[in-house]
Amino acid sequence: MNSETVISQAPVSAPAQKAEQRNHFKEKFTPYGFLMPYFIIYGVFGIFPVFFMIYLSFHLWNPVEGLGSMEFVGLENYVLGLTDPTLWQTMWNTLVMAILSGVPQHLFALPLAYFLVMLGSRARHWLTTAYFLPYITSTVAVSMIFYVMYSKDSGIFNAVLLYLSEAPLTAWILSGIKESLPLGWVQENSLIRYSVSFVVWWKYVGFNTVIYTAGLATISQDLYEAAKIDGANNWQRFRHVSLPLLQPFIFFGVTLTIIGNMNLFDEPFVLTVGGQFAQTNGKTISNYLYQVAWQWLDMGSAAAISWILFVVIGIFTAIYFYLFGRKGLGGE
Amino acid sequence: MKAHLKAGITALSLITATxxxxxxxxDGFPDYDTQINAIKDGLSQHNVTMLKNNHGDHHNKLKTNLATGTGAGDVVLIDVGFVGSFVNAGGFVDLTKFYKDMAGDYASYAVAAGKGNDGAQYAVPVDLGPGVMYYRRDYMEDMGFDLDEVMTDWDTYIDYGRxxxxxxxxxxxxxxxxANAYYRFNTKEGExxxxxxxxxxLVTSERFVRAFEIAKEVRDGGMDGQISEWTEDWYSGFRDGKFATQMSGAWLLGHLKNWxxxxxxxxxxxxxxxxxxxxSWGGSYLAIPxxxxxPEASWDLIEYMISEDIQLAGFKNIAAFxxxxGTYNDASFEEPIEFLRGQKARMLFAEIVDxxxxVTPMKGDLIAEDLINQALEKVLNDGEDIKKALNDVEKQLKRRVR
Structure with a gap:
């Protein structure tokens, strides 16, 4: 009997062990299976292009001639890029527009968030949604509408300025520019940076407001009460309670602004009608590398320019981290 | 007997056809979808479909298709602006053997532009954009000007502007x-x-200097409105008569009249x-990737699309010139055009085509075009010296064109 059971058990136990192994394998790897779609998509569209672009930046390649036409040129693309006056001009344009749109974004969003929180939760929810709306609206749609508003002859900006320059109360303020009205908001090199920056500011101020309202919500009411008891007024409570405790949020918001603004593409592209107007001052570095890649069909140069841009953004972010990182990340 | 023969021939042709x-x-852009739908049943031996994208997307898609060697249509439509950079790229079938015997029937300048530097025909013209000056008749009449007087040369044209x-x-x-019109249409043979x-x-040559001077004179005299084409201001400019003249292709007529x-x-x-x-302003080409x-079947479609009857049909369906x-002898070319106050404009278009x-397409044209436009903007808007701006372009070209 015993021997029989042993014999009968032996063949059963091997498959059982195998089944257990299989189960173990399944258990271990099933999660990865489910993650696979993400890994594949991220690999193909996220990781592969980065490495391909490194490879590309050392080659001369006109895409229209097919993959076989790539020609190794060593560092030539980098040399060409770094000594290219247009690259530095567009880099400067990008930087100026990044500051013109970025700084006011935060200077406006912070007090606005504070004000919204003071209004109480009901009004805050409605208003935050309203301010957030531009952020989730398509950039191209927004820019096209602004393009129409900036129009020289039929735009609302010029119409208002023209009206104000003739209205009795405001005429004296605008007397200086009356001669040059209507203004070519998107045509003139002298105005384009302001026109683009205003659109960027309008679109992202809501996003930063949301970050700051969320940040303010994390600050305990007790602190405000304590400050109130000590006789602190509204401004002092904002300056000495909210602002210091918001530092991690400011740090996060500003980092995103630096990276986002250095990559500015859509707004200037649409407002200058694909680079037809105000190219000297209105073209960002992303616009320039798109032009090199897709209009001049010089993919190698474009890849080198993007790496140069990458390094520049890296340097700016590093400086920012070095200056504000420890405080910003909440450390000592 | 005859009936039998007929049936036999029909059966035979059916067999060869199938x-x-x-x-x-x-692959193409609007309005060619309208044209293809209207004519495709005439080419019954093949099953023709069209993949339509808007103008910009179509060409970007085509660039990607050529880069990766996959995904392009059997026949592709190419705007004249891209032909120069495509014909020397090696991605297209040499059509010389199909086309050389019929090339004489087509506008010679357009046929030449479809050739690569090796002299082979890689793209064949399907429609053209004869370039004209649209002008307001009433303004000339009111001010007592005569057309010939205004258009004698560029100086008389600018005097009219004053x-x-x-x-x-x-x-x-x-x-x-x-400026664009002047430097584009005053080229010497072979360059x-x-x-x-x-x-x-050649960007520092007299041709470019004079072109820039003309534009600058007009801008400085306040005779233009910095109104860019295909913008709302441009449309309203036509509607409200803000400007008295505008240069463009013959095809603009349809747009003016319709919308x-x-x-x-x-x-x-x-x-x-x-x-x-x-x-000439614009024009389209057909090519086989x-x-x-x-490719033989693809050529059947091209040959069909550039045949005399279908070309005329395209002119009627979508105003593709x-x-x-040979089509210019058709009676429709002598019809007066109501929108132009009865002018027999098509005769003029045909004369222009002849x-x-x-102009020989060259490597670096696309880069040069962008740089020249940028220099032009500096001269017109920022008051930069013409010679200096053009010298800068030349310097950049030496670096960039590899």
């Missing part, structure tokens, strides 16, 4: 267009737009550019 039947996809300015009317939407036959830059400014019918006329210059599985010069000078 034997070589193929699915052909043509008179218009006194009345508060602009000469043209954007002065930059004048490219921006480079001579040896690839040496831009239908109410201005009878007020417009067309003429040559100043100084009897013949120019090397990736196409069945025929590349086939006289446009061929």
């Amino acid at each position: 034997a070589f039947a193929a699915d052909i996809r043509i 008179k218009l300015k006194e009345k508060g009317i602009l000469l043209i939407g954007d002065a930059g267009a004048l 490219g737009l921006y480079f001579d036959a040896d690839g040496k830059s 831009i400014a239908p109410d201005t019918a009878g007020l417009w006329g067309v003429s040559n550019l100043p100084a009897g210059t013949y120019g 090397k990736q196409a599985k069945n 025929p590349a086939h010069t 006289n446009v000078a061929p």
Whole structure:
């Protein structure tokens, strides 16, 4: 009997062990299976292009001639890029527009968030949604509408300025520019940076407001009460309670602004009608590398320019981290 | 007996037709979808479909298709602006053997532009854009000007602009267009737009200097409105008569009549550019990518699309001006055009096609075009010196064109 059971058990136990192994394998790897779609998509569209672009930046390649036409040129693309006056001009344009749109974004969003929180939760929810709306609206749609508003002859900006320059109360303020009205908001090199920056500011101020309202919500009411008891007024409570405790949020918001603004593409592209107007001052570095890649069909140069841009953004972010990182990340 | 023979021939032709039947996809942009739908049943031996994308997307898609060697249609439509950079790229089937016997039937300047530097025909013209000056007849009449007097040369044209300015009317939407027209349509035989036959830059030559001077004179005189083409301001400029002249292709007529400014019918006329210059604005080509599985069948579609009857049909369906010069004898070319106050404008268009000078497409044209436009903007808007701006372009070209 015993021997029989042993014999009968032996063949059963091997498959059982195998089944257990299989189960173990399944258990271990099933999660990865489910993650696979993400890994594949991220690999193909996220990781592969980065490495391909490194490879590309050392080659001369006109895409229209097919993959076989790539020609190794060593560092030539980098040399060409770094000594290219247009690259530095567009880099400067990008930087100026990044500051013109970025700084006011935060200077406006912070007090606005504070004000919204003071209004109480009901009004805050409605208003935050309203301010957030531009952020989730398509950039191209927004820019096209602004393009129409900036129009020289039929735009609302010029119409208002023209009206104000003739209205009795405001005429004296605008007397200086009356001669040059209507203004070519998107045509003139002298105005384009302001026109683009205003659109960027309008679109992202809501996003930063949301970050700051969320940040303010994390600050305990007790602190405000304590400050109130000590006789602190509204401004002092904002300056000495909210602002210091918001530092991690400011740090996060500003980092995103630096990276986002250095990559500015859509707004200037649409407002200058694909680079037809105000190219000297209105073209960002992303616009320039798109032009090199897709209009001049010089993919190698474009890849080198993007790496140069990458390094520049890296340097700016590093400086920012070095200056504000420890405080910003909440450390000592 | 006869009936039997007929049936036999029909059966035979059916067999040959089905034997070589193929699915052909043509990639292109509007309005060619309308044209293909209207004509595809005439090419019954093949099953023709069209993949339509808007103009910009179509060409970007085509660039990607050529880069990766996959995904392009069996026949592709190419705008003249891209032909120069495509014909030397090696991605297209050499059509010389199919086309050389019929090439004489088509506008010679357009045929030449479809050839690579090796002399082989990689793209064949399907429609053209004879370039004309659209002008407001009523303004000339009111001010006592005669068309020939205005268009004698560029100086008389600008003088007309000065008179218009006194009345508060602009000469043209954007002065930059004048510079473009001048340097594009005054090329010497055998040279490219921006480079001579040896690839040496021509951007500092007299042709470009004079072009920039004309535009600057108009801009500084306040005779233009910096109104860019295809913008709302441009459309309203046509509607409200803000400018008295505008240069463009013959195809603009359809747009003006149908949607831009239908109410201005009878007020417009067309003429040559100043100084009897013949120019062209736009035009499309057909080509077969090397990736196409069945080039013979693809050629069947091209041959059909550029045949005389279909070219005329395209002219009627979508106002695509025929590349086939034999069509110009058709009676429809002598019809007066109501929108142009009864002018027989198509005769003028045909005359222009016969006289446009061929320009050799060169490597670096796309870069040169962008740099010249940028320099033009610096000269017109920021007051930069013309010679300096053009010298800068030449320096950049030497670096960039590899």
